[in-house]
Amino acid sequence: MLINNWYVAALSSEVVADKPFGTQMLGCDFVLFRDSVGQAVCLANTCCHRGAALCNGTTEGDHIACPYHGWEFNAAGRCVKIPALGEDAEIPKRVRIDSYPTQEKYGWVWVFLGDLPESERPAIPDLLPEFDDPEHWRLIPYRAEANVNWQRFEENSLDTAHINFVHPTFGTRRSPKVMVVPIQPTEHGGRVERRRPAPKVEQKTGEMAKVLNPDRGFTSVSLEFSLVGVCHRIQPVFQEGMSIITFSVKVPIDAFRTRTFGVQARNFLMDPAQDEERLASIMKAVKEDTDVVEAIRPVFPPASASEEFLTETDGMEFQFRSKVREWASRGWEIDVEKMLAEQSRRIMVIPSPARREDPNNWVHKAVPLRSVQS
Ligand code: FES
Numbered sequence: 001m002l003i004n005n006w007y008v009a010a011l012s013s014e015v016v017a018d019k020p021f022g023t024q025m026l027g028c029d030f031v032l033f034r035d036s037v038g039q040a041v042c043l044a045n046t047c048c049h050r051g052a053a054l055c056n057g058t059t060e061g062d063h064i065a066c067p068y069h070g071w072e073f074n075a076a077g078r079c080v081k082i083p084a085l086g087e088d089a090e091i092p093k094r095v096r097i098d099s100y101p102t103q104e105k106y107g108w109v110w111v112f113l114g115d116l117p118e119s120e121r122p123a124i125p126d127l128l129p130e131f132d133d134p135e136h137w138r139l140i141p142y143r144a145e146a147n148v149n150w151q152r153f154e155e156n157s158l159d160t161a162h163i164n165f166v167h168p169t170f171g172t173r174r175s176p177k178v179m180v181v182p183i184q185p186t187e188h189g190g191r192v193e194r195r196r197p198a199p200k201v202e203q204k205t206g207e208m209a210k211v212l213n214p215d216r217g218f219t220s221v222s223l224e225f226s227l228v229g230v231c232h233r234i235q236p237v238f239q240e241g242m243s244i245i246t247f248s249v250k251v252p253i254d255a256f257r258t259r260t261f262g263v264q265a266r267n268f269l270m271d272p273a274q275d276e277e278r279l280a281s282i283m284k285a286v287k288e289d290t291d292v293v294e295a296i297r298p299v300f301p302p303a304s305a306s307e308e309f310l311t312e313t314d315g316m317e318f319q320f321r322s323k324v325r326e327w328a329s330r331g332w333e334i335d336v337e338k339m340l341a342e343q344s345r346r347i348m349v350i351p352s353p354a355r356r357e358d359p360n361n362w363v364h365k366a367v368p369l370r371s372v373q374s
Protein backbone atom coordinates (compact mmCIF):
# COMPACT_ATOMS: atom_id res chain seq x y z
CA MET A 1 0.00 0.00 0.00
CA LEU A 2 1.24 3.46 -0.91
CA ILE A 3 1.20 6.74 0.96
CA ASN A 4 1.45 10.19 -0.61
CA ASN A 5 -1.51 9.56 -2.84
CA TRP A 6 -5.13 10.71 -3.13
CA TYR A 7 -7.79 8.25 -2.00
CA VAL A 8 -11.57 8.55 -2.06
CA ALA A 9 -12.82 8.40 1.53
CA ALA A 10 -16.56 8.91 1.11
CA LEU A 11 -19.37 10.23 -1.03
CA SER A 12 -19.64 14.02 -0.59
CA SER A 13 -23.18 13.47 0.69
CA GLU A 14 -21.91 11.23 3.51
CA VAL A 15 -19.71 13.93 5.01
CA VAL A 16 -21.95 16.27 7.00
CA ALA A 17 -21.63 18.88 9.74
CA ASP A 18 -23.58 17.21 12.50
CA LYS A 19 -22.44 13.59 12.41
CA PRO A 20 -18.88 12.23 12.10
CA PHE A 21 -18.27 9.64 9.37
CA GLY A 22 -15.75 6.87 10.06
CA THR A 23 -13.90 4.86 7.44
CA GLN A 24 -10.81 2.73 6.98
CA MET A 25 -8.12 3.19 4.33
CA LEU A 26 -4.58 1.76 4.07
CA GLY A 27 -5.27 -0.30 7.19
CA CYS A 28 -5.79 2.89 9.28
CA ASP A 29 -8.93 4.52 10.69
CA PHE A 30 -10.16 7.98 9.75
CA VAL A 31 -12.99 10.31 10.69
CA LEU A 32 -14.55 12.93 8.43
CA PHE A 33 -16.94 15.80 9.07
CA ARG A 34 -17.76 19.24 7.67
CA ASP A 35 -16.74 22.46 9.39
CA SER A 36 -18.96 25.54 9.63
CA VAL A 37 -17.99 26.81 6.15
CA GLY A 38 -18.72 23.44 4.57
CA GLN A 39 -15.11 22.33 4.14
CA ALA A 40 -14.60 18.55 4.52
CA VAL A 41 -12.19 17.70 7.35
CA CYS A 42 -10.38 14.37 7.67
CA LEU A 43 -8.53 13.37 10.85
CA ALA A 44 -6.95 10.18 12.15
CA ASN A 45 -9.78 8.48 14.02
CA THR A 46 -8.01 7.38 17.19
CA CYS A 47 -8.03 9.78 20.11
CA CYS A 48 -4.53 10.39 21.46
CA HIS A 49 -5.79 10.33 25.06
CA ARG A 50 -6.70 6.66 25.48
CA GLY A 51 -7.61 5.43 22.04
CA ALA A 52 -11.36 5.95 21.65
CA ALA A 53 -12.85 6.18 18.15
CA LEU A 54 -13.64 9.79 17.31
CA CYS A 55 -16.16 8.72 14.68
CA ASN A 56 -18.42 7.69 17.58
CA GLY A 57 -18.16 11.17 19.07
CA THR A 58 -19.96 14.39 18.19
CA THR A 59 -19.21 17.48 16.16
CA GLU A 60 -19.14 20.74 18.14
CA GLY A 61 -19.02 23.58 15.61
CA ASP A 62 -15.62 23.34 13.94
CA HIS A 63 -14.41 20.72 16.43
CA ILE A 64 -14.92 17.02 16.97
CA ALA A 65 -15.42 15.77 20.52
CA CYS A 66 -14.23 12.35 21.65
CA PRO A 67 -17.02 10.08 22.98
CA TYR A 68 -14.89 8.89 25.95
CA HIS A 69 -13.80 11.98 27.93
CA GLY A 70 -14.92 14.79 25.63
CA TRP A 71 -11.55 16.07 24.46
CA GLU A 72 -12.09 18.34 21.47
CA PHE A 73 -9.91 18.55 18.37
CA ASN A 74 -9.98 21.23 15.70
CA ALA A 75 -9.71 20.77 11.91
CA ALA A 76 -5.91 20.89 12.14
CA GLY A 77 -5.99 18.00 14.63
CA ARG A 78 -4.94 20.13 17.63
CA CYS A 79 -6.60 19.35 20.94
CA VAL A 80 -8.33 22.54 22.04
CA LYS A 81 -10.28 21.36 25.09
CA ILE A 82 -9.72 18.82 27.88
CA PRO A 83 -12.89 19.14 29.97
CA ALA A 84 -11.53 17.21 32.99
CA LEU A 85 -8.62 19.67 33.33
CA GLY A 86 -10.90 22.72 33.28
CA GLU A 87 -11.25 25.74 31.03
CA ASP A 88 -7.82 27.27 31.72
CA ALA A 89 -5.76 24.13 31.21
CA GLU A 90 -2.74 24.59 29.05
CA ILE A 91 -2.70 21.92 26.37
CA PRO A 92 0.72 20.73 25.21
CA LYS A 93 1.47 20.73 21.49
CA ARG A 94 1.92 16.97 21.54
CA VAL A 95 -1.79 16.48 22.24
CA ARG A 96 -2.83 16.32 18.61
CA ILE A 97 -3.79 13.92 15.89
CA ASP A 98 -3.03 13.90 12.18
CA SER A 99 -5.15 16.03 9.82
CA TYR A 100 -5.21 15.32 6.09
CA PRO A 101 -5.85 17.58 3.07
CA THR A 102 -9.22 17.05 1.35
CA GLN A 103 -10.73 17.93 -2.01
CA GLU A 104 -14.10 17.19 -3.58
CA LYS A 105 -14.46 15.96 -7.14
CA TYR A 106 -16.92 13.67 -8.98
CA GLY A 107 -19.25 13.70 -5.97
CA TRP A 108 -16.59 12.19 -3.69
CA VAL A 109 -14.38 13.43 -0.87
CA TRP A 110 -10.74 12.71 -1.73
CA VAL A 111 -8.13 12.70 1.01
CA PHE A 112 -4.39 13.06 0.54
CA LEU A 113 -2.86 10.33 2.68
CA GLY A 114 0.73 11.38 3.13
CA ASP A 115 3.04 14.10 4.32
CA LEU A 116 3.95 15.94 1.11
CA PRO A 117 3.58 19.73 1.27
CA GLU A 118 0.92 21.20 -1.00
CA SER A 119 3.39 22.28 -3.69
CA GLU A 120 4.56 18.68 -4.18
CA ARG A 121 1.18 16.94 -4.20
CA PRO A 122 0.03 15.63 -7.58
CA ALA A 123 -3.35 16.80 -8.86
CA ILE A 124 -6.37 14.50 -8.76
CA PRO A 125 -6.63 13.15 -12.32
CA ASP A 126 -9.06 14.80 -14.70
CA LEU A 127 -10.29 11.61 -16.27
CA LEU A 128 -14.04 12.27 -16.29
CA PRO A 129 -14.78 15.71 -17.80
CA GLU A 130 -18.22 14.32 -18.80
CA PHE A 131 -19.18 14.58 -15.11
CA ASP A 132 -19.95 18.25 -15.75
CA ASP A 133 -22.04 17.66 -18.87
CA PRO A 134 -25.32 16.17 -17.64
CA GLU A 135 -27.10 17.25 -20.82
CA HIS A 136 -25.21 14.68 -22.87
CA TRP A 137 -24.18 12.12 -20.26
CA ARG A 138 -26.35 10.29 -17.77
CA LEU A 139 -24.30 9.41 -14.67
CA ILE A 140 -24.79 6.62 -12.17
CA PRO A 141 -22.57 6.24 -9.11
CA TYR A 142 -21.81 2.88 -7.54
CA ARG A 143 -19.69 1.41 -4.78
CA ALA A 144 -18.50 -2.10 -3.98
CA GLU A 145 -16.21 -3.88 -1.53
CA ALA A 146 -14.26 -7.07 -2.11
CA ASN A 147 -11.87 -9.29 -0.21
CA VAL A 148 -9.04 -8.68 -2.65
CA ASN A 149 -5.73 -6.87 -2.60
CA TRP A 150 -5.93 -3.46 -4.34
CA GLN A 151 -3.09 -4.16 -6.78
CA ARG A 152 -4.55 -7.48 -7.89
CA PHE A 153 -7.92 -5.76 -8.33
CA GLU A 154 -6.66 -2.81 -10.35
CA GLU A 155 -4.62 -5.12 -12.58
CA ASN A 156 -7.86 -6.98 -13.29
CA SER A 157 -9.49 -3.72 -14.43
CA LEU A 158 -6.60 -2.92 -16.78
CA ASP A 159 -6.52 -6.42 -18.27
CA THR A 160 -8.15 -6.76 -21.68
CA ALA A 161 -7.66 -10.49 -22.25
CA HIS A 162 -9.87 -11.51 -19.32
CA ILE A 163 -12.97 -9.85 -20.74
CA ASN A 164 -13.63 -12.67 -23.19
CA PHE A 165 -13.51 -15.27 -20.44
CA VAL A 166 -14.95 -13.57 -17.37
CA HIS A 167 -17.74 -11.37 -18.78
CA PRO A 168 -20.17 -13.27 -21.02
CA THR A 169 -22.23 -10.18 -21.93
CA PHE A 170 -19.41 -8.00 -23.24
CA GLY A 171 -16.68 -10.43 -24.18
CA THR A 172 -16.68 -13.11 -26.78
CA ARG A 173 -14.82 -16.42 -26.58
CA ARG A 174 -15.21 -16.84 -30.34
CA SER A 175 -12.39 -14.37 -30.97
CA PRO A 176 -10.25 -14.06 -27.86
CA LYS A 177 -7.12 -12.77 -29.59
CA VAL A 178 -6.16 -9.39 -28.16
CA MET A 179 -4.87 -6.64 -30.42
CA VAL A 180 -1.33 -5.92 -29.26
CA VAL A 181 -0.69 -2.19 -29.41
CA PRO A 182 1.94 -0.10 -27.66
CA ILE A 183 0.98 1.40 -24.33
CA GLN A 184 1.27 5.18 -24.30
CA PRO A 185 2.93 6.13 -21.01
CA THR A 186 1.51 9.15 -19.18
CA GLU A 187 3.06 11.01 -16.24
CA HIS A 188 1.45 8.76 -13.63
CA GLY A 189 -0.02 5.93 -15.70
CA GLY A 190 -0.70 4.72 -19.18
CA ARG A 191 -3.22 4.75 -21.97
CA VAL A 192 -4.18 2.34 -24.73
CA GLU A 193 -6.74 2.15 -27.52
CA ARG A 194 -7.85 -1.09 -29.08
CA ARG A 195 -10.58 -2.54 -31.21
CA ARG A 196 -12.15 -5.83 -30.38
CA PRO A 197 -14.78 -7.92 -32.14
CA ALA A 198 -18.21 -6.88 -30.92
CA PRO A 199 -20.18 -9.49 -29.03
CA LYS A 200 -23.33 -10.71 -30.78
CA VAL A 201 -26.50 -8.83 -29.98
CA GLU A 202 -27.91 -12.09 -28.51
CA GLN A 203 -25.29 -11.82 -25.76
CA LYS A 204 -26.84 -8.57 -24.65
CA THR A 205 -30.03 -8.35 -22.68
CA GLY A 206 -32.69 -5.76 -21.95
CA GLU A 207 -32.93 -2.36 -23.61
CA MET A 208 -29.31 -2.33 -24.75
CA ALA A 209 -29.93 -5.33 -27.03
CA LYS A 210 -32.73 -3.37 -28.73
CA VAL A 211 -30.63 -0.31 -29.62
CA LEU A 212 -27.43 -2.01 -30.79
CA ASN A 213 -26.82 -2.47 -34.50
CA PRO A 214 -26.34 -6.23 -35.08
CA ASP A 215 -23.86 -5.47 -37.92
CA ARG A 216 -21.58 -3.15 -35.95
CA GLY A 217 -18.55 -5.47 -36.15
CA PHE A 218 -16.11 -3.89 -33.71
CA THR A 219 -16.13 -2.14 -30.38
CA SER A 220 -13.41 0.50 -29.97
CA VAL A 221 -12.16 0.73 -26.43
CA SER A 222 -9.91 3.33 -24.85
CA LEU A 223 -8.45 2.70 -21.44
CA GLU A 224 -6.41 5.05 -19.28
CA PHE A 225 -5.20 4.65 -15.72
CA SER A 226 -3.43 6.85 -13.22
CA LEU A 227 -1.63 5.62 -10.14
CA VAL A 228 -2.50 9.00 -8.62
CA GLY A 229 -5.90 8.21 -7.17
CA VAL A 230 -5.49 4.54 -8.24
CA CYS A 231 -8.13 5.19 -10.89
CA HIS A 232 -8.96 4.40 -14.48
CA ARG A 233 -11.32 5.32 -17.24
CA ILE A 234 -12.62 2.70 -19.68
CA GLN A 235 -14.63 3.84 -22.67
CA PRO A 236 -16.08 1.42 -25.17
CA VAL A 237 -17.68 3.03 -28.23
CA PHE A 238 -20.22 0.50 -29.49
CA GLN A 239 -21.34 2.44 -32.52
CA GLU A 240 -21.74 6.04 -33.61
CA GLY A 241 -23.22 8.06 -30.73
CA MET A 242 -23.37 5.14 -28.33
CA SER A 243 -20.76 4.87 -25.65
CA ILE A 244 -20.26 4.12 -21.97
CA ILE A 245 -17.53 5.54 -19.74
CA THR A 246 -16.69 3.83 -16.51
CA PHE A 247 -14.48 5.83 -14.18
CA SER A 248 -13.52 4.15 -10.95
CA VAL A 249 -11.07 4.34 -8.09
CA LYS A 250 -9.68 1.59 -5.91
CA VAL A 251 -9.22 2.29 -2.21
CA PRO A 252 -7.26 -0.21 -0.15
CA ILE A 253 -9.32 -0.70 3.03
CA ASP A 254 -6.30 -2.69 4.17
CA ALA A 255 -3.86 -4.95 2.38
CA PHE A 256 -6.52 -7.63 1.89
CA ARG A 257 -9.70 -5.68 1.14
CA THR A 258 -10.54 -3.09 -1.48
CA ARG A 259 -13.35 -0.60 -1.87
CA THR A 260 -14.33 0.63 -5.32
CA PHE A 261 -16.06 3.93 -5.96
CA GLY A 262 -17.29 4.29 -9.53
CA VAL A 263 -19.30 6.49 -11.84
CA GLN A 264 -20.71 5.18 -15.08
CA ALA A 265 -21.65 7.70 -17.77
CA ARG A 266 -23.71 6.85 -20.87
CA ASN A 267 -24.84 8.91 -23.83
CA PHE A 268 -27.78 6.73 -24.89
CA LEU A 269 -30.93 5.46 -23.15
CA MET A 270 -30.65 8.64 -21.10
CA ASP A 271 -33.98 8.20 -19.34
CA PRO A 272 -33.40 7.74 -15.58
CA ALA A 273 -35.75 4.75 -15.79
CA GLN A 274 -32.87 2.93 -17.53
CA ASP A 275 -30.54 3.37 -14.53
CA GLU A 276 -31.67 0.22 -12.79
CA GLU A 277 -30.76 -2.01 -15.73
CA ARG A 278 -27.40 -0.26 -16.19
CA LEU A 279 -26.56 -0.53 -12.49
CA ALA A 280 -27.48 -4.23 -12.47
CA SER A 281 -25.10 -4.78 -15.38
CA ILE A 282 -22.26 -2.96 -13.56
CA MET A 283 -22.77 -4.96 -10.37
CA LYS A 284 -22.91 -8.21 -12.36
CA ALA A 285 -19.53 -7.42 -13.96
CA VAL A 286 -18.07 -6.41 -10.57
CA LYS A 287 -19.15 -9.76 -9.13
CA GLU A 288 -17.71 -11.68 -12.09
CA ASP A 289 -14.35 -9.95 -11.54
CA THR A 290 -14.43 -10.31 -7.76
CA ASP A 291 -15.11 -14.06 -7.96
CA VAL A 292 -11.96 -14.56 -10.05
CA VAL A 293 -9.68 -12.11 -8.22
CA GLU A 294 -10.59 -13.34 -4.71
CA ALA A 295 -9.14 -16.72 -5.61
CA ILE A 296 -5.85 -15.41 -7.08
CA ARG A 297 -2.70 -16.57 -5.26
CA PRO A 298 -0.51 -15.20 -3.93
CA VAL A 299 -2.88 -12.64 -2.50
CA PHE A 300 -0.38 -9.84 -3.25
CA PRO A 301 1.46 -9.64 -6.58
CA PRO A 302 4.62 -11.75 -6.24
CA ALA A 303 7.84 -10.09 -5.16
CA SER A 304 9.60 -11.12 -8.35
CA ALA A 305 8.24 -10.85 -11.91
CA SER A 306 9.75 -14.26 -12.72
CA GLU A 307 7.22 -15.89 -10.39
CA GLU A 308 4.48 -15.20 -12.93
CA PHE A 309 4.53 -15.44 -16.71
CA LEU A 310 3.39 -12.17 -18.23
CA THR A 311 2.92 -11.92 -21.99
CA GLU A 312 2.74 -9.06 -24.49
CA THR A 313 -1.02 -8.76 -23.90
CA ASP A 314 -0.35 -7.86 -20.25
CA GLY A 315 1.14 -4.47 -21.24
CA MET A 316 -1.11 -2.29 -19.08
CA GLU A 317 -0.63 -4.51 -16.04
CA PHE A 318 3.11 -4.23 -16.58
CA GLN A 319 2.86 -0.44 -16.83
CA PHE A 320 0.79 -0.34 -13.63
CA ARG A 321 3.41 -2.40 -11.78
CA SER A 322 6.16 -0.11 -12.97
CA LYS A 323 4.28 2.94 -11.62
CA VAL A 324 3.76 1.19 -8.27
CA ARG A 325 7.50 0.43 -8.18
CA GLU A 326 8.26 4.08 -8.95
CA TRP A 327 6.18 5.17 -5.92
CA ALA A 328 7.82 2.51 -3.73
CA SER A 329 11.28 3.64 -4.86
CA ARG A 330 10.56 7.05 -3.29
CA GLY A 331 10.09 5.33 0.06
CA TRP A 332 6.28 5.63 -0.02
CA GLU A 333 5.33 1.97 0.37
CA ILE A 334 3.94 0.78 3.72
CA ASP A 335 5.77 -2.20 5.19
CA VAL A 336 2.63 -4.31 5.51
CA GLU A 337 4.21 -7.28 7.29
CA LYS A 338 5.71 -5.02 9.96
CA MET A 339 2.47 -3.09 10.33
CA LEU A 340 0.42 -6.28 10.78
CA ALA A 341 2.88 -7.61 13.36
CA GLU A 342 2.60 -4.49 15.54
CA GLN A 343 -0.93 -3.26 14.93
CA SER A 344 -2.67 -4.95 17.85
CA ARG A 345 -0.42 -3.17 20.39
CA ARG A 346 0.32 0.12 18.70
CA ILE A 347 -1.69 2.71 16.84
CA MET A 348 0.00 3.51 13.58
CA VAL A 349 -1.16 6.41 11.46
CA ILE A 350 -0.49 7.68 7.99
CA PRO A 351 1.93 10.61 8.38
CA SER A 352 0.23 13.94 7.62
CA PRO A 353 1.90 17.11 6.23
CA ALA A 354 2.29 18.58 9.76
CA ARG A 355 4.76 15.77 10.58
CA ARG A 356 7.17 17.13 7.99
CA GLU A 357 7.43 20.38 9.90
CA ASP A 358 7.64 18.73 13.31
CA PRO A 359 8.34 14.98 13.16
CA ASN A 360 8.74 14.39 16.90
CA ASN A 361 5.87 15.83 18.91
CA TRP A 362 3.24 13.15 18.31
CA VAL A 363 1.57 10.57 20.53
CA HIS A 364 0.97 8.05 17.74
CA LYS A 365 3.69 6.58 15.58
CA ALA A 366 3.60 6.76 11.78
CA VAL A 367 3.18 3.53 9.78
CA PRO A 368 6.45 1.73 8.98
CA LEU A 369 7.63 2.35 5.42
CA ARG A 370 9.68 -0.09 3.39
CA SER A 371 13.23 1.05 3.10
CA VAL A 372 14.38 1.75 -0.41
CA GLN A 373 16.99 -0.60 -1.86
CA SER A 374 19.81 1.38 -3.37
S1 FES B 1 -10.00 8.63 24.88
FE1 FES B 1 -10.62 10.41 23.86
S2 FES B 1 -10.97 11.82 25.42
FE2 FES B 1 -10.26 10.06 26.46
Ligand SMILES: [Fe+2]
Binds near residue numbers: 163
Ligand atom coordinates in the same frame (compact mmCIF):
# COMPACT_ATOMS: atom_id res chain seq x y z
FE1 LIG C 1 -13.46 -7.46 -15.62
